[in-house]
Amino acid sequence: MSDPNELTVLNPATEEIVATVPAASEEDVAAAVARAVRAQRTWAALAPADRARLLRRFADVVDTHTEELARLEVREAGHTLGNARWEAGNARDLLLYAAGGAERLLGRQIPAPGGWDVTFHEPLGVIGVIAPWNFPMPIAAWGSFPALAAGNAVVLKPAEATPLTALRLAGLALEAGLPEHLFQVLPGYGTTAGRALVDHPDVAKIVFTGSTRTGREVMERCARLVKPVTLELGGKSPNIVFADADLTAALDPFSFLDNCGQDCCARTRVLVQESVLDEARALLADALAAVVVGDPADEKTQMGPLISARQRERVRSYVPDDAPALRGSAPDGPGFWFPPTVLTAERPDGRAAREEVFGPVAVLLPFTDEQDAVRLANDTPYGLSGSIWTRDLGRALRVSQAVRAGNLSVNSHSSVRYWTPFGGFKQSGLGRELGPDALTAFTETKNVFISTEGPAQ
Numbered sequence: 001m002s003d004p005n006e007l008t009v010l011n012p013a014t015e016e017i018v019a020t021v022p023a024a025s026e027e028d029v030a031a032a033v034a035r036a037v038r039a040q041r042t043w044a045a046l047a048p049a050d051r052a053r054l055l056r057r058f059a060d061v062v063d064t065h066t067e068e069l070a071r072l073e074v075r076e077a078g079h080t081l082g083n084a085r086w087e088a089g090n091a092r093d094l095l096l097y098a099a100g101g102a103e104r105l106l107g108r109q110i111p112a113p114g115g116w117d118v119t120f121h122e123p124l125g126v127i128g129v130i131a132p133w134n135f136p137m138p139i140a141a142w143g144s145f146p147a148l149a150a151g152n153a154v155v156l157k158p159a160e161a162t163p164l165t166a167l168r169l170a171g172l173a174l175e176a177g178l179p180e181h182l183f184q185v186l187p188g189y190g191t192t193a194g195r196a197l198v199d200h201p202d203v204a205k206i207v208f209t210g211s212t213r214t215g216r217e218v219m220e221r222c223a224r225l226v227k228p229v230t231l232e233l234g235g236k237s238p239n240i241v242f243a244d245a246d247l248t249a250a251l252d253p254f255s256f257l258d259n260c261g262q263d264c265c266a267r268t269r270v271l272v273q274e275s276v277l278d279e280a281r282a283l284l285a286d287a288l289a290a291v292v293v294g295d296p297a298d299e300k301t302q303m304g305p306l307i308s309a310r311q312r313e314r315v316r317s318y319v320p321d322d323a324p325a326l327r328g329s330a331p332d333g334p335g336f337w338f339p340p341t342v343l344t345a346e347r348p349d350g351r352a353a354r355e356e357v358f359g360p361v362a363v364l365l366p367f368t369d370e371q372d373a374v375r376l377a378n379d380t381p382y383g384l385s386g387s388i389w390t391r392d393l394g395r396a397l398r399v400s401q402a403v404r405a406g407n408l409s410v411n412s413h414s415s416v417r418y419w420t421p422f423g424g425f426k427q428s429g430l431g432r433e434l435g436p437d438a439l440t441a442f443t444e445t446k447n448v449f450i451s452t453e454g455p456a457q
């Protein structure tokens with residue numbers, strides 16, 4: 001039984017306690033929101049250039065703490081050091097990008113008979129951000145920094161297992177000179193602090209990243225208050241490999257093993273054209289055997305542990321011992337390890353082919369032709385991301401138009417760039433984060449008509 005007043009942060013690679021952190025109550029959330037309401041008024045009154053200057057200073061402070069933030073992410077989430085350094089850099093870069101956005105958040109003047117129409121982008125107020133454990137630092141940043149840049153305050157609830165990097169970011173914001181209570185991080189349980197944030201009438205918008213199941217509840221609760229919500233949910237993304245592709249690049253196992261597969265964009269359905277299936281299987285077998293799994297703080301490690309014993313049990317439930325599979329190796333305990341695995345005889349309608357496993361497990365599925373590939377790719381309730389590998393430009397364009405997903409890459413496994421919009425189709429979510437429209441998503445558009453004809457007589 002977990003203590004309702006406390007969160008225990010475990011190092012997933014050692015099972016040792018890293019920290020215990022007080023868990024916020026409903027009252028704590030209400031108090032934080034009240035403080036945020038006051039902080040937001042002062043912040044929104046600043047000139048955009050002044051907000052931008054402070055955010056750039058925040059970026060500088062994050063930059064000088066890259067190594068500290070990265071090592072904290074390694075300890076609380078089991079990320080490899082290389083990935084965690086990238087994440088700290090991503091938070092810094094997003095701050096710089098958002099600072100530029102603050103200076104360019106412009107309204108419009110629209111010609112109107114008898115006067116002028118002028119539009120403004122006004123900040124919403126206090127934004128509630130709810131983050132998952134799989135990418136604690138990036139998701140804290142994506143939900144919060146564009147919102148701050150647009151003139152809002154943020155109250156962020158990190159996941160129970162991973163509150164530390166978000167707390168540190170909030171500390172660094174203060175060091176950089178951002179106003180007190182503008183960016184508050186409140187660790188706590190989803191069913192207490194999370195719900196309280198969603199239900200609070202002074203929280204103007206919720207940005208939720210997590211499972212589709214919880215996202216559905218969050219959306220229902222927001223609906224009661226007609227509160228806008230952005231949902232970044234699960235995925236079951238295809239990696240479509242045509243016979244003419246560069247097979248070695250296409251079958252890079254880190255397309256589904258990155259972050260031990262705990263990645264909403266993981267390409268966990270490896271769709272391979274029948275004529276190269278044997279070659280693909282051989283390449284994957286060699287690649288899985290070569291993956292270095294172990295201590296995530298070691299520079300040479302390529303894959304760390306799963307987040308928890310619970311997550312490992314969940315992943316195991318998709319991989320029966322006798323299932324035909326290609327397997328790499330993993331250390332024995334302590335630590336929540338699982339070997340890189342590709343199931344080779346899963347049916348397209350099997351559990352592991354349809355549900356988000358959220359572990360280092362992919363399924364290999366053959367297809368016959370382009371039409372069959374598109375049918376299989378779309379045969380899922382999700383639509384977050386995917387890759388298309390072919391040397392045929394026409395086919396690349398046709399397939400990328402036909403696949404129903406928010407983030408596709410052709411001859412690449414890249415998913416997330418802070419300068420492009422990110423989000424899912426279907427049950428992968430609602431709304432977009434990042435990219436050129438990231439700031440306007442945290443504003444209301446107001447139109448004011450100014451009569452040029454004087455007051456009516």
Ligand code: NAD
Nearest residue numbers: 131132133158159190194195210211214232233234235264
């Ligand atoms: P989760 O849904 O269990 O929890 C996410 C967050 O919601 C946590 O902070 C949790 O405390 C909180 N929460 C739980 N119940 C709540 C409630 N009733 N009301 C309000 N908040 C509540 O998800 P998880 O297991 O932490 O994360 C893994 C999931 O996140 C995966 O499905 C993954 O695909 C998804 N994810 C999506 C994206 C994306 O951008 N689409 C990115 C990362 C992770």
